[in-house]
Amino acid sequence: MRMVDIIQRKRDGGKLTREQIYYAVEGFTRGDIPDYQMSAFAMAVFFRGMDEEEIADLTMAMVNSGDVVSLAGIRGVKVDKHSTGGVGDKTSLVVVPLVAAAGVPVAKMSGRGLGHTGGTVDKLESIRGFRIELPNEQFVRNVNENKMALVGQSGNLAPADKKLYALRDVTGTVNSIPLIASSIMSKKIASGADAIVLDVKVGSGAFMKSLDDAKALASTMVSIGKSLKRRTIAVLSDMSEPLGTEIGNANEVAEAIELLRGGGEPRLKEICLTLAAYMTVAGGAYPDVAAARRGLEELLQTGRALETFRTFVEAQGGDPAIVDDPGLLPQPAVTVSVRAEQEGYVQSIDAEAAGIAAMMLGAGREKKEDAIDYAVGLSLRKKVGDPVKFGDVLAVIRSNREQNQDIAETILRAYTIGAEKPEPVPVVHAVIE
Incomplete structure (x- = not known):
């Protein structure tokens, strides 16, 4: 050959x-x-x-190129979640403890952020003392005892994918649905989950800009999961504007805590409840999605989900005091208000531009070796559909830089303000099972 x-x-x-x-x-x-x-x-x-059979074969070839995690020591149906990446996407920080509070084990491996998209590992590392690397025995023990553990991706998990992705990045072949789908699914299959819920982002802040492309990718990944005997569900969610009100690391952890406390921005809460509902149904905690939504709302209101998050943080070496006082998380030296220069309604917020602004502050990485500043980022005070008067604060820059004029100008350009209130865009576009 x-x-x-x-x-x-x-x-x-x-x-x-x-x-x-x-x-x-x-x-x-x-x-x-x-x-x-x-x-x-x-x-x-x-x-x-590639056709479905070829994509499944490519996925398994990449799975078998390195380590395959055994979760055999974990009791119950192990459910995992994966997001294709977005701006302000702190859903894992909410969804994983929420699902664990419902009694479904989540043994999750997450990645770091790159470019304008954030990473769950970076957000968790903003918590003082938090360990993202655990010995396998402790990882399994934490899931059995607390129903959840979250670690960084193993260095030898699907190494073929890592090598191939590096080539795709410099040869103009990133946006290929067979290559994207096999890349994502190879890591999820190698991670050992029994069921997988995929959060496929679509919009300006996502890699998939159009709904048709996102549906094609989601359908392909669900087909891969089905062919490999893994229950796989894809939720297509909106990323035409940043998710929630915070973009960064420490500030996103604080926003996740607020949602786990029963509050939170409505669109963020909606996607978190949707993802958690499908995960808990797949894990056998509830008979259907409607029952799951009711049960999960109760877990938020009673504080059980928040306590699960506290236990999780402490079990991985983090300071649990941040749950009661998020002000203990890293804070910026400087805050700068970006104010509206006209009246009207927020028509749109360019999520990619906002993500790039946060990266420029140090909240993200332009290159893999770049260091993260956990304290910096953006706090959005106005979201799409909100009324705006001249001089209103659109966003607050959280910075450790002396000069922030370039960031302020980027944020102003990211906001489009017009006379008419726009029609609301659903946060969940479709679900593919």
């Missing part, structure tokens, strides 16, 4: 066999197949696509 023959077959629109796909992935992972041939392979897939 030769790699050039595999490239030519896919280039010409042919279907690849399981053996050919494994040959390509295994050879590339070992270093036997050079970058230039794998780049050509990725470009052929970008233009010619």
